[in-house]
Amino acid sequence: MQFNAPTTRVTDKWLFALTVVFVVALLVLFTSSELKQPKQYFWPAVQVLDNHQHEDALNAVLSAPESAWYEETNPLNAGLSDEPVWIRFRLPVTQIDQQTAYIDIGYPLLDSIDVWTQYGNKTVHSYSGDALPFNQREHKYHGFLFPLEDYPGAVNVVMRVQSSSVVKVPVKIWQQQAFWEHVNNTNLVMGLFFGLLLAMALSNLFFFFTTRTLTFIFYTGYVICLGLTLATLHGFAYKYLWPEQPWFQAKAISLFASTTLIFAVVFSASLLEISNHSKRLANIFNGLAGAFGVIAASALFLDYAVSIRIFLVLLTITVFLIMGVALWLARKKVSVAGYYALAWGALLVSAFTASLDNLDIVNVSIPSQYLLVYGAAIEVLMLAFILAISYSRQRDFMLSAKEEALEKEREAVRAKQALIDLQQSTQDELEYKVGERTLELEIALRELSEANRELEKLNTIDPLTGIRNRRHFDKRLQAEGRRSRREQTPLALAMVDIDHFKSVNDQHGHSVGDACIKHVACILQDQLKRLSDDVCRYGGEEFGLILPNTDTAGAEQLLETMRAGIEAKPCEFDGKSISLTISAGVASGVIAYGDEEASLLKTADERLYQAKQAGRNRVVAKQ
DSSP states (O other): OTTHHHHHHHHHHHHHHHHHHHHHHHHHHHHHHHHHSOOOEEOOOEEEEOGGGSOSSHHHHHTSOGGGEEEEOSSEEEEEOOSOEEEEEEEOGGGOOTTEEEEEEOOTTOSEEEEEEEETTEEEEEEEOTTSOGGGSSSOOSSEEEEOOOOSSOEEEEEEEEOSSEEEEOEEEEEHHHHHHHHHHHHHHHHHHHHHHHHHHHHHHHHHHHHOOHHHHHHHHHHHHHHHHHHHHTTHHHHHTOTTOHHHHHHHHHHHHHHHHHHHHHHHHHHTTHHHHOHHHHHHHHHHHHHHHHHHHHTTTSOHHHHHHHHHHHHHHHHHHHHHHHHHHHHTTOHHHHHHHHHHHHHHHHHHHHHHHHTTSSOOSSOHHHHHHHHHHHHHHHHHHHHHHHHHHHHHHHHHHHHHHHHTOHHHHHHHHHHHHHHHHHHHHHHHHHHHHHHHHHHHHHHHHHHHHHHHHHHTBOTTTSSBOHHHHHHHHHHHHHHHHHHTOEEEEEEEEETTHHHHHHHHOHHHHHHHHHHHHHHHHHHOOSTTOEEEEEETTEEEEEEETOOHHHHHHHHHHHHHHHHHSOEEETTEEEOOOEEEEEEEEEOOSTTHHHHHHHHHHHHHHHHHHTTSSOEEOOO
C-alpha cells in the first residue's frame, strides 16, 4: 500500500494536467476558428450625449449642439445607471452595401432600446428591450436586432438606451448572411456548452442517488444554477424558458447568481471538509451561504441595482476567501485542495473580471458574458474530475481498511466474493431478460404506432371519392394557417360546389349522383400539380381546396382550369352522359394572427355564393 499511494498521486496529477490542457485546447480551437472567419461586420464610431445638460426628448437631443456630443469607445459601458443614455453614429455610403442588413446590440439585459434610423428625410423608429415579452420582438434573436433598409446614401442612427442593470451597448453592423451564420455558430457552441452542463448535472445527480453523498447534490445544484445564470446573461433563458415573463427576466440574474454562490459555498465546504480543519471557517462559510440565500430570497422584490451591488461585494469576499482557504489547505498537504484552487481560479477570476467590467472599473476586449462561459467550461470539467478523484480516494481508503480487516478472515472473503459473483451473474441475467422484454415491448409499441398511423390515415379518406375528407381539411387548414403566419406566405382557399346537383339526383337517382361526385373529385384531383396542394370533400357535393403559397391570381387560374375541364368532360355512367358544371369561390391572403384562416375560408364560401347568384358555372375571386 505504501508503494502504490505515490504512484496514484502522480497519476492524478498527470490526469488533471491533461484535463486542463484538453479543455484549454478546446476553447482555443473554438476561439481561433472564430477568428479565422473573414470579418463581415464593423464597429461604428459612436458619440454619447451629455444628458446632464439636455432634456430627455428626441427633438431636444437632435437639436443639441455638437459640443454636447463626445466620442466614446464601442462597445460602450456606462456602468450601473438609471439615467437614459443617448448614442448616435453615422453610416457612410462606403460602409453600407446591399448585404449590410442589421444593427446588432449584443448585450441582452437592457430594459429598453429606442432606435431612430434616418434615411434622408425619412425616419424609422424601432423599439425593443427585455422589459417587453420576448415574443413581441420582430426577430427571435437572443440579443437585440434592428434591420437596415436599402438606401443609396448615408444613414444616421440615434439610440436611447435605459436599464436598471448595467448599461452596456456593443453596437455592430452586420452583413445579413454573415450574421445568421454567426448566430448558427454561436448557437452550436452554446448548445454544446449547456449540453455539457446538463450532462455534468445529471451524471452527478445519479451519483448522489447511488452513493447518497451530499457533495454530489451540491455540485449538481451548482451546475444547474450556473447554467441558468449564464443562459440569462446570454438571453437564451428569456428566449426559451420564460419569454412571457419580463418581470422575472429583470430579477433572474440576481436570483440565479445568488443561488449559484449558495451551492458554490456549501460545495466548497463539503469537498474540502472545512469543518474537519477549522470550526470558525466552517461557520464563516455557513454565514456566506446564508447571506447569498437572503439575496436570492429578496431578489424578486428588491431593486436590481441594490441587490447586484450587495451581491458583488459578497462575491468579492467569497472569491478571496475560497481561494485563500484552498491555498491554505494545499500547503497543509490536503491533496484535492491544490487541484480545487486551480479549477475554481478559472471561474472565479473570470467572474471577478466580468464584475469589474460590468462596474466599468476595467475594460476587457472579450465580452464579460463570454468570459464567464470560458471560465465555467474549464471549471465545471475540472471540478467534476476533482470530485471523481476525491470520491475515488475515499473509496480506496475504505477498500484498504476493509482489506486489512478481511486479511484475517480469508475464507470469509472468498465466500463473500463468491456471493458477489453469484449476485453479479444473477444481475446480468436479469438485465439480459429485462433487455429482451424491453425489446419485445418496443417492437409491439412500434407496430401499434404504425397501426394507429394507418388508422388515422384511413379516418381522413372520404369513402366515396377516395380523396381527403372534411376532418383532414380542418386539420390541414389550421396547419397551413400557422405556416402562412410563420413564413409570411400567401394561403389560398377555394370552395367548389356542383351546380344543380339536386336535379341530377332527382332525375337519375342517387347512384348516378354519387358517380357525378366521384367524377368531379377525380378531375379536381388530377388538376393539382403540387404535392402541397390539397382537395377535400367538404360535404355532400361541395369540395374545399387548400393551396399554400398561392396568390389570388394563381388560385383563380387553377380553379378556372378545373371549371373548364369539368364542363368539357361529362360524367359517363350506366350508358348515360351527364353534363356537369361547378361554381367556385376563391380567397387568398397572408395569415397575420391566430384563426384568421377561418375568416379566409368564410370569404371563399361567400364568393361561392356570389358565383351561384351570378348564374353558376363560374369562378369568383374578387368582390
